[in-house]
Amino acid sequence: MKRFALMGAAGYIAPRHMKAIKETGNDLIAAFDPNDSVGIMDSYFPEARFFTEFERFDRHVDKKSREGTPLDYISICSPNYLHDAHCRYVLRSGATPICEKPLVLNPWNIDGLEEIEKDTGNRIYSILQLRHHPAILALKKKVAENPEKIHDLDLTYITSRGRWYHVSWKGDVSKSGGVATNIGVHFFDMLGFIFGGLKENVVHQRTDETAAGYLEFERARVRWFLSVSSEYLPDSVKGKQTTYRSIAMDGEEIEFSGGFTDLHTESYRAIIAGQGYGLADVRPSIEIVSRINHMDISQIKGEQHPFIQR
Numbered sequence: 001m002k003r004f005a006l007m008g009a010a011g012y013i014a015p016r017h018m019k020a021i022k023e024t025g026n027d028l029i030a031a032f033d034p035n036d037s038v039g040i041m042d043s044y045f046p047e048a049r050f051f052t053e054f055e056r057f058d059r060h061v062d063k064k065s066r067e068g069t070p071l072d073y074i075s076i077c078s079p080n081y082l083h084d085a086h087c088r089y090v091l092r093s094g095a096t097p098i099c100e101k102p103l104v105l106n107p108w109n110i111d112g113l114e115e116i117e118k119d120t121g122n123r124i125y126s127i128l129q130l131r132h133h134p135a136i137l138a139l140k141k142k143v144a145e146n147p148e149k150i151h152d153l154d155l156t157y158i159t160s161r162g163r164w165y166h167v168s169w170k171g172d173v174s175k176s177g178g179v180a181t182n183i184g185v186h187f188f189d190m191l192g193f194i195f196g197g198l199k200e201n202v203v204h205q206r207t208d209e210t211a212a213g214y215l216e217f218e219r220a221r222v223r224w225f226l227s228v229s230s231e232y233l234p235d236s237v238k239g240k241q242t243t244y245r246s247i248a249m250d251g252e253e254i255e256f257s258g259g260f261t262d263l264h265t266e267s268y269r270a271i272i273a274g275q276g277y278g279l280a281d282v283r284p285s286i287e288i289v290s291r292i293n294h295m296d297i298s299q300i301k302g303e304q305h306p307f308i309q310r
Helices: 014-023 039-043 056-064 080-093 105-121 134-144 178-182 185-195 261-271 279-294
Strands: 003-008 027-032 049-051 073-077 094-098 151-159 198-206 208-216 220-227 245-247 251-252
Touching: 003 014, 003 056, 014 027, 014 261, 027 178, 027 220, 027 279, 039 094, 049 056, 056 080, 073 245, 080 094, 080 105, 105 198, 105 279, 134 185, 178 185, 178 198, 178 208, 178 220, 178 279, 185 208, 185 279, 208 279
Parallel strands: 003 027, 003 073, 027 049, 073 094, 151 220
Antiparallel strands: 151 245, 198 208, 208 220, 245 251
C-alpha cells in the first residue's frame, strides 16, 4: 500500500484523485487546501489529516519522513499556475508528484522541472487521462493501420460554466492559461498522441469564453472549438445537458461520450506500475496551448469552425 498526500483537496477535480487512490488500494495520509470545503473526504479517507495552511502541511510531511513513514506520492490538484512550484516542492520532499492538467502553463516551465528531476533523481507524472480512453486507443490503432492517410477532423468541446467561473482563478488567464489551456489541453494532447507531431497552429478566436483555431499534425488537419458558454450548445442538447463533446473524423462522428469516470484510476494504476506519462509526454500539448495564448490573432487565416460562423 502506497502512502499519498493531496494538495488542492477542495477543488473540482480532487474527488477523482481521491477515488483513484482508494480504488488502487492505497491510503491518503494528509491533504491540504486553503479552502476547508472538503467534506468529500469523508467518502474516501475520513482519517486523513487535513491542513488549511501550507506550512503546517509541510511540517506534517516532514514529520512523517523523519518518523520513517515517508509519503510515496503527493497528488497536485491546486490552481494551474501553482503546479510547477508544487511539483518542485514534492520532489524536494522526497515524494513523487502526480500532477493534474495542465502540468505547467508554458514550455519553459518544463525546462526548470527537468533540472530538478535530475537533481533529485525522481520523476514527475502528469494525468493525461484521454490516453487511457478505450475509444481513443481504438482510434489511434485505426490511424496507425493507414499511416499515409491525412485525416480531416472537427473537434468541439463545450462545457458550460456559470458566472462564478470568471470570478475564480479559472477566469484569470495568468493563473489558468485561459480556455484553451483550462479545458483544451487534454484534447490537444490526445490529438498529438494519435496523429503525430504538430506542423501548423493557427488561432481563429480567443476570448474569455471561447477559443478556436486550426491545427495540422503529421496525419491530421483539425478544426477545433472550445467554449465555457452555454450559448454555443447545439439546440439538440440545450436544456438537457451542460456539456457537449464531438469529434468527427473524415465526416464520421467518433463516439466517446462515455467512459470518462474511471480514467483517473487507470492513470494511477499506470503510474504506480512505473508506466505513467512524464515531462517529455506533456511538452507537445503545452507548446500548443502556450502558442495559442501568445499568438497575435489580428491576422486571422484559415477556414473557421462552423460554430464561430453563427
